[in-house]
Amino acid sequence: MTHSQTNHAQVNRTTPSSELAKIMAHPESFRLLYFPVEAQGQTSRDLLTYGGANWESASPQNWLEEKDKTPFGCLPVLFINKGDKQVVISETHAVENYLAKHFGLMGDNDYEETMIRAFYCSSVSLFSNFQASVVWNMPEVREKTLAGFKSRQLAHWVKTHERHLLENGNNGHYIGNKMSLADIRTVNLIRHFSFQPYGAELMEIISQAPALIKLRETVESDPKMHQWKNSDEAKKLADSSKAFFANPFAATGKPTA
Amino acid sequence: MTHSQTNHAQVNRTTPSSELAKIMAHPESFRLLYFPVEAQGQTSRDLLTYGGANWESASPQNWLEEKDKTPFGCLPVLFINKGDKQVVISETHAVENYLAKHFGLMGDNDYEETMIRAFYCSSVSLFSNFQASVVWNMPEVREKTLAGFKSRQLAHWVKTHERHLLENGNNGHYIGNKMSLADIRTVNLIRHFSFQPYGAELMEIISQAPALIKLRETVESDPKMHQWKNSDEAKKLADSSKAFFANPFAATGKPTA
Incomplete structure (x- = not known):
C-alpha cells in the first residue's frame, strides 16, 4: 500500500481518536501529497519548513485514479508518522491549522x-473568491469578473489588511512581533496573484500597500524560509505554478466552468 | 458609541491580548451583528443558541455607513461582553471557531x-464556491455555472460527506455521537441551497443522500435548536433569506459581478 492509496476509513478508524491525537502531538515525520504547483499546497510546505520538520513532498502519479482514495477527493493530504503508526488528515484549512498550532504559529x-484566524480566513476567502469568479469562471465573462475583482474584492482586502498591519506597527506581522499562520497565508495569496497571466495588474494594486509588501519581505527573508524559497524544488514549484495558470483549463482538461 | 460603531482599533488595542483572552474565556453576554438573513450569520446564531448563551441579535441600520467601522468591512461581527469590558471579533470562520470551541463543539x-475542521471547511468551501460561481456570477453565464456546480462540486461534496457519515454509523453526526461545528455548518449549507430560486434542483440532489438528511434532522430536532428554528425570529430570517436570494443583485444594488 502506498501512501497515496490511504484514506481515513482504512487508517484512522481502527484506532481510538485519543491515540490518533497522541500521534499528532508527537509526530516524527510528515509526508505532504499535493500537485506540483504552489496554490493550496504552499502554505503547508512553508509551515513544515518554518517548523524545521522532517518532511517530504509527494505528487500524485495518476490523480484521476487516486482521487477517490483520498479522504475528500482533494489535495493536500498530510500523512503524520510516528514509528509504524500514521494519521491521515485532509482539507487545506484543517491541515494548515494543525501544522500552524503544532509549530507555535x-x-x-x-x-x-482568533485574530490570526480572522486575518487568515480573510485571505483564504479572497483566494476562493478569486479562483471561482476569475480563474475557473467561463472564459466569456472573465474580463468583466477580473475587473470587478480588482476594483471591489481585491481593493477592499488591500485596504483592510493594510490598515491592520499599520496599526500593528508595520513590523511585517499581523499580530505582535512574531510570525503566524496569517503572515504565511497572505504571502502565498500575493504570490498566487503574481503567477497569473494578468498578475502584473494585480501586483500593481498590492504594490501600493507598503505594509503588505513589508509583510511579504519579512516572511520571505526569515532564514529557513529564504533557504527554502531559493531551493531548486521551490523555484520549480513557482515556475510550474506560472505555467499552470497560463491556461488552467488546458492543464486539467476540465470543461470550462 | 453604539456597538456597530466599534472596531478593533478602538476597543481591542488598548488592552493586552492576555486580558482580552480572559474576557473571551468567561463572557457574560454576546451581541451578534449581521444582516437579517441566514447566510453567513446563521451558524453563529445556532452556536449561541445551542450553547445556551445570553445573546442578542442586531442588524446594521445603514450598512454603507457602518461598513468601514467594522474590523474587516464585513459581517458577522461578534461583541463579547464581560462587565464593562468588551472584545470585538470578526470574519465568519474566526467567530464560528471561537464560539464552537467555547461551547464544546x-x-x-x-x-x-482537526476532523471537525476538515468537514467544516469542506462545507464552507462549497458555500464560497457556490456564492462566487453561481449566486454572484454574471447573469449571462449563471445557467451554465449552475449546471456545472450541480454535476461536479455539489455531486462530489454529497458523495464524500455521505460516505463519511455512513462510516460514522449514520447517527446524525460527523464525529462520534455528538454535535459539532461541522454538523451545524453543513445543515446551514443545505438550508442555504433550499433558499435559492432554483433550490428544488439542488435539494433533489441532496435528498438522495439519506445520511445527510439524517444529519439535518438530528441537528434540527435537538430541543434548543428546535425551539429556536420554530421561533418567530428564526422563521422571519428564513423567509427573508428566500426573498433576498430571489434576486440578490436587486437587494444589494450591486453591479452584476
Whole structure:
C-alpha cells in the first residue's frame, strides 16, 4: 500500500481518536501529497519548513485514479508518522491549522489565535473568491469578473489588511512581533496573484500597500524560509505554478466552468 | 458609541491580548451583528443558541455607513461582553471557531478537532464556491455555472460527506455521537441551497443522500435548536433569506459581478 492509496476509513478508524491525537502531538515525520504547483499546497510546505520538520513532498502519479482514495477527493493530504503508526488528515484549512498550532504559529492566547484566524480566513476567502469568479469562471465573462475583482474584492482586502498591519506597527506581522499562520497565508495569496497571466495588474494594486509588501519581505527573508524559497524544488514549484495558470483549463482538461 | 460603531482599533488595542483572552474565556453576554438573513450569520446564531448563551441579535441600520467601522468591512461581527469590558471579533470562520470551541463543539481531542475542521471547511468551501460561481456570477453565464456546480462540486461534496457519515454509523453526526461545528455548518449549507430560486434542483440532489438528511434532522430536532428554528425570529430570517436570494443583485444594488 502506498501512501497515496490511504484514506481515513482504512487508517484512522481502527484506532481510538485519543491515540490518533497522541500521534499528532508527537509526530516524527510528515509526508505532504499535493500537485506540483504552489496554490493550496504552499502554505503547508512553508509551515513544515518554518517548523524545521522532517518532511517530504509527494505528487500524485495518476490523480484521476487516486482521487477517490483520498479522504475528500482533494489535495493536500498530510500523512503524520510516528514509528509504524500514521494519521491521515485532509482539507487545506484543517491541515494548515494543525501544522500552524503544532509549530507555535497561532499566537500566545485565544485572543491572538482568533485574530490570526480572522486575518487568515480573510485571505483564504479572497483566494476562493478569486479562483471561482476569475480563474475557473467561463472564459466569456472573465474580463468583466477580473475587473470587478480588482476594483471591489481585491481593493477592499488591500485596504483592510493594510490598515491592520499599520496599526500593528508595520513590523511585517499581523499580530505582535512574531510570525503566524496569517503572515504565511497572505504571502502565498500575493504570490498566487503574481503567477497569473494578468498578475502584473494585480501586483500593481498590492504594490501600493507598503505594509503588505513589508509583510511579504519579512516572511520571505526569515532564514529557513529564504533557504527554502531559493531551493531548486521551490523555484520549480513557482515556475510550474506560472505555467499552470497560463491556461488552467488546458492543464486539467476540465470543461470550462 | 453604539456597538456597530466599534472596531478593533478602538476597543481591542488598548488592552493586552492576555486580558482580552480572559474576557473571551468567561463572557457574560454576546451581541451578534449581521444582516437579517441566514447566510453567513446563521451558524453563529445556532452556536449561541445551542450553547445556551445570553445573546442578542442586531442588524446594521445603514450598512454603507457602518461598513468601514467594522474590523474587516464585513459581517458577522461578534461583541463579547464581560462587565464593562468588551472584545470585538470578526470574519465568519474566526467567530464560528471561537464560539464552537467555547461551547464544546470542537470534539474531545486534537484529532477530533482537526476532523471537525476538515468537514467544516469542506462545507464552507462549497458555500464560497457556490456564492462566487453561481449566486454572484454574471447573469449571462449563471445557467451554465449552475449546471456545472450541480454535476461536479455539489455531486462530489454529497458523495464524500455521505460516505463519511455512513462510516460514522449514520447517527446524525460527523464525529462520534455528538454535535459539532461541522454538523451545524453543513445543515446551514443545505438550508442555504433550499433558499435559492432554483433550490428544488439542488435539494433533489441532496435528498438522495439519506445520511445527510439524517444529519439535518438530528441537528434540527435537538430541543434548543428546535425551539429556536420554530421561533418567530428564526422563521422571519428564513423567509427573508428566500426573498433576498430571489434576486440578490436587486437587494444589494450591486453591479452584476
